Amino acid sequence: MRRGLISWSRDEVPPSVLEGRVARLQEQMRAAELGVVLIYTSFARPSAVAWLTHFVPYWNEALLVVLPTGAPVLLAAFSKRVHDWIRSVSHLGEVRSAPDLGRAAAAFLGEHLPKPLRIGVLELDALPWPVAEPIIKSEHGRALVDATGLFAAIRQPADEVEIRLARRAATIAVQALKAIPTGAKRASELLSVLERSARLDGAEEVLPRLAPDLRANATLRRLEGDALLGERYAVELSVAYKATWVRITRCVSTQAVPPSWRGAADRFVEIAERLNEANLSLEPQVAGSVRPGKTAAWTLETCRGSPPLSIVATGETPSPSALPGGSLACLSLQLDLDDGPWLGGEPLILGSRGQPSRLLI
Amino acid sequence: MNGSTDALAGERRARLAVAMSGEGIDVLVVAGNAWRSDYLRFAAGVTVVEGQAFALIERKKPARLIIESAAEAARFRVEQPGLAVSWEPSPIEATENAIRALGAKRIALAPSAAVPYRLAMGPLGSGIARATATLDRLMLRKSPAEIRAFRRAAALADEGYAVFREAARVGRPEYALVADVEAFFRSRGCPENFQILGAGGKEVRGMHPPTERRLTPGDLVTTELTPCVDGYYAQICRTLVLGQPSEAQKRAFTVYNEALERGIAAVRTGATAGDVARAQNEVFRRHGLGDYVTSEYTRVRGHGLGLYVDGRPALLEDVDLVLEPDMTLIVHPNTYHPEVGYFVHGDSVRVISGGCEVLTRTPRELFSVPIA
Numbered sequence: 215m216r217r218g219l220i221s222w223s224r225d226e227v228p229p230s231v232l233e234g235r236v237a238r239l240q241e242q243m244r245a246a247e248l249g250v251v252l253i254y255t256s257f258a259r260p261s262a263v264a265w266l267t268h269f270v271p272y273w274n275e276a277l278l279v280v281l282p283t284g285a286p287v288l289l290a291a292f293s294k295r296v297h298d299w300i301r302s303v304s305h306l307g308e309v310r311s312a313p314d315l316g317r318a319a320a321a322f323l324g325e326h327l328p329k330p331l332r333i334g335v336l337e338l339d340a341l342p343w344p345v346a347e348p349i350i351k352s353e354h355g356r357a358l359v360d361a362t363g364l365f366a367a368i369r370q371p372a373d374e375v376e377i378r379l380a381r382r383a384a385t386i387a388v389q390a391l392k393a394i395p396t397g398a399k400r401a402s403e404l405l406s407v408l409e410r411s412a413r414l415d416g417a418e419e420v421l422p423r424l425a426p427d428l429r430a431n432a433t434l435r436r437l438e439g440d441a442l443l444g445e446r447y448a449v450e451l452s453v454a455y456k457a458t459w460v461r462i463t464r465c466v467s468t469q470a471v472p473p474s475w476r477g478a479a480d481r482f483v484e485i486a487e488r489l490n491e492a493n494l495s496l497e498p499q500v501a502g503s504v505r506p507g508k509t510a511a512w513t514l515e516t517c518r519g520s521p522p523l524s525i526v527a528t529g530e531t532p533s534p535s536a537l538p539g540g541s542l543a544c545l546s547l548q549l550d551l552d553d554g555p556w557l558g559g560e561p562l563i564l565g566s567r568g569q570p571s572r573l574l575i
Numbered sequence: 576m577n578g579s580t581d582a583l584a585g586e587r588r589a590r591l592a593v594a595m596s597g598e599g600i601d602v603l604v605v606a607g608n609a610w611r612s613d614y615l616r617f618a619a620g621v622t623v624v625e626g627q628a629f630a631l632i633e634r635k636k637p638a639r640l641i642i643e644s645a646a647e648a649a650r651f652r653v654e655q656p657g658l659a660v661s662w663e664p665s666p667i668e669a670t671e672n673a674i675r676a677l678g679a680k681r682i683a684l685a686p687s688a689a690v691p692y693r694l695a696m697g698p699l700g701s702g703i704a705r706a707t708a709t710l711d712r713l714m715l716r717k718s719p720a721e722i723r724a725f726r727r728a729a730a731l732a733d734e735g736y737a738v739f740r741e742a743a744r745v746g747r748p749e750y751a752l753v754a755d756v757e758a759f760f761r762s763r764g765c766p767e768n769f770q771i772l773g774a775g776g777k778e779v780r781g782m783h784p785p786t787e788r789r790l791t792p793g794d795l796v797t798t799e800l801t802p803c804v805d806g807y808y809a810q811i812c813r814t815l816v817l818g819q820p821s822e823a824q825k826r827a828f829t830v831y832n833e834a835l836e837r838g839i840a841a842v843r844t845g846a847t848a849g850d851v852a853r854a855q856n857e858v859f860r861r862h863g864l865g866d867y868v869t870s871e872y873t874r875v876r877g878h879g880l881g882l883y884v885d886g887r888p889a890l891l892e893d894v895d896l897v898l899e900p901d902m903t904l905i906v907h908p909n910t911y912h913p914e915v916g917y918f919v920h921g922d923s924v925r926v927i928s929g930g931c932e933v934l935t936r937t938p939r940e941l942f943s944v945p946i947a
Binding site: 272340 | 608622626627643652653662687695750759763768783806871873874
């Protein structure tokens with residue numbers, strides 16, 4: 215559940231920016247002859263609604279209704295007394311109480327779509343059944359179409375407002391990583407410091423994963439309980455600031471930083487900069503590079519729907535999906551070095567055709 | 576996973592196998608995500624942090640997990656070596672294919688809250704409600720091992736509230752209080768906590784995630800803390816005052832404290848969830864505060880706890896679910912008070928035959944935090 219700072223600064227995210235994003239969606243809707251678009255949100259899938267309205271559910275569920283004109287309407291399963299809070303942190307038209315989201319949506323469509331019109335649903339396949347069922351059984355049940363591609367087409371590249379938020383999220387993460395005590399012996403000690411630092415810096419959420427002993431296993435884990443830290447360990451911090459997520463991964467050595475890690479970090483930068491909208495692959499290696507190690511695994515993630523980050527390209531699948539230059543993305547890389555594994559991760563702005571990507575910080 | 580988590584997972588799996596046999600289910604497909612990971616945790620022992628996941632549970636075979644996040648797939652392979660884990664960029668389609676490949680076996684799909692449209696529209700859609708009810712029955716009454724985890728979570732909630740009281744100081748922003756509490760829980764190996772709060776006076780109508788508002792003298796500061804141990808959540812609700820409480824705040828406290836005591840006294844095997852809600856609400860009605868126990872001002876008078884922070888049953892007067900031994904609940908008469916604002920007060924309990932065992936131990940008082 216979200217329990218960090220949730221607030222809306224009109225300076226950081228001006229209403230006009232949110233209105234512009236909604237207008238772009240509405241333009242696409244008109245072109246696609248959609249009478250309405252429905253976007254489900256929960257704290258597990260908050261990003262599409264947050265991008266349009268700045269609303270992030272700390273728990274519970276809601277459904278955003280976007281008509282071809284006018285401000286979006288939120289059908290919220292939250293109790294009425296939370297509506298003032300919802301309005302204080304988001305830019306919405308009406309907020310309606312909807313303990314049963316599906317029925318409320320069916321009723322809303324009945325009121326506002328007198329003619330049979332196509333109803334777009336972001337990620338229709340994934341729409342929770344209690345929300346979908348009443349709509350399916352209503353007079354509009356046959357009108358549902360998937361609007362995932364339509365939304366993705368307008369979601370990236372990132373605008374300057376989103377890039378600033380991502381930069382702030384990345385700074386929060388880096389500051390938290392800098393706060394790791396040099397003598398930390400246990401995972402619990404480390405995680406406690408990370409959480410305190412990130413949340414005191416205004417993180418909306420922080421999800422840490424940890425490989426507590428890199429020599430034993432390089433898999434990043436969510437720890438329940440505790441673990442001893444090895445001489446070398448790795449930390450991945452996924453941090454949200456005002457609904458914008460970044461992932462940053464660092465290796466930590468309790469001894470002097472191994473020389474191989476410096477080479478690995480340089481290699482990471484080279485690889486990141488080579489990525490662009492026409493090349494979402496890590497291969498071939500940079501010509502003439504003498505950087506150490508072999509690529510063990512990598513992912514490039516971005517936000518283009520309701521999940522905060524989803525995979526665009528990875529070493530595990532041959533064909534990446536398309537992503538335009540200027541997109542906000544996160545590269546995570548694992549290298550096998552002669553002296554053990556190395557993990558790194560950074561957010562970046564994807565380069566356009568022929569242009570290098572830029573690391574965010 | 577640690578040893579107690581392994582033991583819990585094995586015990587749940589054994590109970591599930593018996594229930595599946597009784598229902599004539601060969602394969603149970605369980606959906607989940609970070610919002611609703613409770614059923615997945617029960618059936619497959621995993622808590623999903625990112626993306627969607629589907630577990631295919633066969634009675635006498637290792638479970639199979641299909642998951643959307645590559646990072647989550649990698650960690651489950653390490654944390655749960657007994658699971659066959661596959662990363663799929665389109666997990667719903669992959670699960671649909673996996674179901675199809677099962678052929679003539681008797682397959683059920685659950686839970687209703689997390690099943691996606693595409694799978695529900697398929698041949699298993701008609702059985703979702705029944706399969707969900709089967710899981711719900713198993714998850715309502717806790718086993719001894721589950722009660723042990725719940726008991727540890729309740730003790731941690733008490734400790735967390737002590738940290739919260741220390742953190743609540745004039746001039747600090749609300750989110751700093753949560754930072755201190757979260758840091759404490761992580762230091763104790765607790766990976767997850769649900770927490771909301773409120774601070775101020777009569778203008779405060781509920782709790783919410785922390786804002787940038789700084790605490791001021793006289794504030795009523797409310798919170799509910801819900802730490803998680805081995806997947807099980809326990810909750811505590813308390814209210815404190817920055818400075819000396821006013822007479823109105825003291826008067827309000829006596830009402831909420833009486834309501835909590837009456838609610839807890841009503842928890843016993845054979846009583847209904849409605850009885851517990853009614854016992855609390857009657858106190859408010861007797862004090863002329865009946866309007867404030869309606870949905871205009873409050874949501875529930877408590878709820879079930881376990882692998883989900885807001886489980887069944889909801890404690891509402893019209894809920895007739897009968898309480899059974901080893902159900903676990905939070906009883907909380909939280910609502911708005913017209914003289915002092917939103918006020919919370921609640922304890923986690925375990926239902927036993929003649930009553931209930933109260934597992935949170937923080938004194939039931941209106942705490943006063945001195946102003947430096």
